[in-house]
């Protein structure tokens with residue numbers, strides 16, 4: 001049923017042979033099989049000790065530790081799994097900074113303040129490993145490999161390029177080939193219990209219902225390489241090639257899932273798929289965020305009067321999930337383990353359990369913002385209008401956004417100041433248009449398996465590792481969300 005496609009297409013990167021499924025029937029089999037084996041698993045085969053007990057004395061390896069999710073993952077492990085032995089973090093040298101300097105920078109953010117005050121010695125458990133997932137052999141020296149290869153119990157592979165605008169070729173090199181290399185390294189870890197891959201719920205956003213299964217790849221891998229060779233970064237051709245996926249990022253993550261499924265070998269493997277990751281809710285620093293991800297940037301634009309109309313319908317789900325909920329789910333999932341041979345997929349998303357729409361999220365954020373008074377230097381904010389008609393959105397953009405920004409700039413000129421509102425306005429429109437697919441589409445993102453996993457958690461673990469979106473009070477959360485953006489993104493400490 002599987003057709004063997006030799007993927008030694010590029011000179012570097014994925015050199016070995018991989019099974020690439022080419023037909024829908026093949027993958028329908030995989031999908032069915034995945035559910036089947038999951039349901040067959042006897043619950044008693046999952047580890048039942050507490051999550052912290054599982055990590056006691058264990059060593060874990062993390063990629064992407066300097067990123068938005070990675071930092072919270074490290075903090076959660078250090079704070080809630082106090083007996084963990086060590087956390088190896090793959091870090092690349094960047095902008096002339098050594099990995100030691102980057103680690104210091106990583107631990108210097110306010111997220112780690114509580115640990116620094118209460119358990120400063122725990123930060124010594126974080127050990128940097130020089131490496132780069134885009135380079136041959138991950139650019140990890142043999143000497144460094146020897147320090148962890150025998151003892152690591154869990155790998156969390158979170159590193160990826162998440163820029164929607166990244167050139168296609170480099171997207172594939174980092175996300176797909178990088179994942180392949182990390183899997184090769186993980187397979188050589190003698191005492192590995194679980195390999196956890198952080199994917200995204202949107203890797204399957206060309207489907208109306210996104211279940212916790214691995215879907216057929218959007219294109220066979222050899223076709224992807226041929227396409228890149230022929231068309232490079234030609235956006236028009238890329239749009240046609242993506243088979244309904246919104247960008248090359250989600251496309252590359254979909255290919256990664258197929259790779260993980262087909263290449264995990266004997267590794268017990270779990271995929272965690274977050275949707276839109278938002279500021280922390282309950283970690284040691286509620287509101288923590290250091291990334292302008294989708295809704296964070298858009299809601300901030302709404303509060304600053306820059307966005308007053310968005311594409312979509314009023315009830316389109318926003319699919320927000322706080323960053324600590326995603327990391328806690330990944331930590332819990334690895335602690336429980338995967339007792340079957342198939343990859344287990346957990347969607348980390350609020351969509352089918354406690355849904356909130358873009359409109360509701362934007363309104364709540366604005367309400368909270370207005371409670372603190374108008375943002376200084378911002379235009380007068382208004383509740384967002386929502387429409388799926390490009391004509392209506394264009395008209396409302398002109399009347400509700402462009403005209404006020406134009407007159408605000410005119411006033412600045414009269415006062416002898418530099419105009420800025422039209423420029424800010426254009427950037428806000430660009431972001432809104434980039435997010436159009438997300439604000440206009442109502443996916444059903446199922447999370448039955450994740451819910452099943454959460455149901456196995458003890459009361460104590462639920463307190464230490466909150467990850468169930470059902471427990472989120474959105475009105476309260478948007479207060480935390482707003483203050484987090486003010487403090488950590490806009491440096492307005494209140």
Ligand SMILES: NC(=O)c1ccc[n+]([C@@H]2O[C@H](COP(=O)([O-])OP(=O)(O)OC[C@H]3O[C@@H](n4cnc5c(N)ncnc54)[C@H](OP(=O)(O)O)[C@@H]3O)[C@@H](O)[C@H]2O)c1
Pocket residue numbers: 063064065066067068069070090091092094131132133134135157158159160161162174198199200201253273274275276277278291293
């Ligand atoms: N944020 C979201 O809303 C969201 C939603 C769904 C899924 N996800 C997934 O979650 C994961 C983490 O995302 P994030 O939001 O934390 O992204 P992020 O803040 O941009 O972090 C990306 C991480 O990957 C690392 N990385 C990138 N290229 C690398 C390379 N060549 N070698 C080594 N490390 C490299 C970065 O290291 P440097 O610091 O050196 O650049 C950084 O640590 C990704 O897999 C993403 O697909 C995120």
